[in-house]
Amino acid sequence: MSDILKSYPVVALKQVSPVYFRLAFAAPGLARVVKPGQFIHIKVSEGFEPFFRRPFSVYRAHDGIVEIFFEPVGKGSRLLTSKKRGDTLDVLGPLGKPFTPPAAGIKQIVFIGGGIGAAPFMLFSDRIKVHKAEKLLLYGGRSKAHTFSMTDFKKNGVRVLTATDDGSVGVKGRVSELFKEIRLAPATMIYTCGPRPMMAAVQAFAKVHDLRGEASCEEVMACGLGACLGCSIPTVHGYRTVCHDGPVFGLNELVF
Numbered sequence: 001m002s003d004i005l006k007s008y009p010v011v012a013l014k015q016v017s018p019v020y021f022r023l024a025f026a027a028p029g030l031a032r033v034v035k036p037g038q039f040i041h042i043k044v045s046e047g048f049e050p051f052f053r054r055p056f057s058v059y060r061a062h063d064g065i066v067e068i069f070f071e072p073v074g075k076g077s078r079l080l081t082s083k084k085r086g087d088t089l090d091v092l093g094p095l096g097k098p099f100t101p102p103a104a105g106i107k108q109i110v111f112i113g114g115g116i117g118a119a120p121f122m123l124f125s126d127r128i129k130v131h132k133a134e135k136l137l138l139y140g141g142r143s144k145a146h147t148f149s150m151t152d153f154k155k156n157g158v159r160v161l162t163a164t165d166d167g168s169v170g171v172k173g174r175v176s177e178l179f180k181e182i183r184l185a186p187a188t189m190i191y192t193c194g195p196r197p198m199m200a201a202v203q204a205f206a207k208v209h210d211l212r213g214e215a216s217c218e219e220v221m222a223c224g225l226g227a228c229l230g231c232s233i234p235t236v237h238g239y240r241t242v243c244h245d246g247p248v249f250g251l252n253e254l255v256f
């Protein structure tokens with residue numbers, strides 16, 4: 001385990017919207033090996049409170065720097081907002097099963113992200129920049145505060161469509177409102193991450209149009225290593241752990 005459990009120096013913490021933060025740390029080895037969809041398990045405090053690590057997707061990994069993109073929702077993630085340059089970050093990872101890279105014959109790649117669920121798609125779009133397929137991100141957030149700059153996605157050749165619950169940015173309504181905005185190509189691959197009701201809607205959409213896809217699941221975690229079974233979810237094959245068997249599953253494997 002020692003090669004995946006390390007302390008890294010924090011390089012920068014930046015608030016990028018009223019609710020979202022980016023935290024960067026220097027981790028050349030991790031940046032080299034991490035794959036889109038994998039996560040890292042962070043010990044957020046020096047002491048025992050909170051006791052368990054907190055899982056975060058890798059948002060970017062380049063030039064020896066790894067970044068996470070996060071929303072402080074509770075004690076653990078709020079502690080991360082006090083990190084300063086030079087502090088150390090105790091990280092276990094990379095963990096979990098990554099997204100399957102799109103096959104060469106895929107003509108359209110549709111990322112569907114709800115809120116913070118869009119985070120792993122930044123690294124994914126970085127890594128498949130040269131893939132010739134049309135790339136789209138359907139992004140759903142609660143309000144303007146829950147949207148963020150899409151410039152980097154656009155630089156990676158990803159067309160972004162946005163929906164917000166209150167209509168403050170993009171189309172008013174859930175991200176599923178955006179399904180009718182896309183013209184599906186003959187070989188489309190869907191990748192989704194976000195709240196379970198959103199992913200259930202994506203699964204239903206994919207079924208109707210006979211599309212292949214993968215979904216990254218978020219569950220409260222303890223060990224992060226497949227030992228405690230605390231993050232088990234129902235799948236068509238029975239219960240599976242999000243941390244070890246996932247977080248990425250075939251879209252049609254999930255039972256909602």
Ligand SMILES: Cc1cc2nc3c(=O)[nH]c(=O)nc-3n(C[C@H](O)[C@H](O)[C@H](O)COP(=O)(O)OP(=O)(O)OC[C@H]3O[C@@H](n4cnc5c(N)ncnc54)[C@H](O)[C@@H]3O)c2cc1C
Pocket residue numbers: 039050054055056057058068069070071072073074075076077078116119120217218219220221242247
């Ligand atoms: C594989 C994976 C990748 C993730 N990637 C990101 C990411 O890139 N950015 C990010 O901001 N967050 C991400 N999360 C969610 C993040 O781990 C939680 O927000 C964090 O653990 C909350 O810890 P806390 O101590 O701040 O909140 P807590 O005090 O533990 O909880 C606060 C509230 O959030 C709820 N909650 C906690 N964890 C989750 C969860 N996983 N799903 C749904 N509700 C939850 C709790 O039930 C509670 O209501 C990811 C989770 C997983 C499993």
Ligand code: FES
Pocket residue numbers: 220221222223224225226227228229230231232241242243244
């Ligand atoms: S968190 Fe322990 S098995 Fe997943």
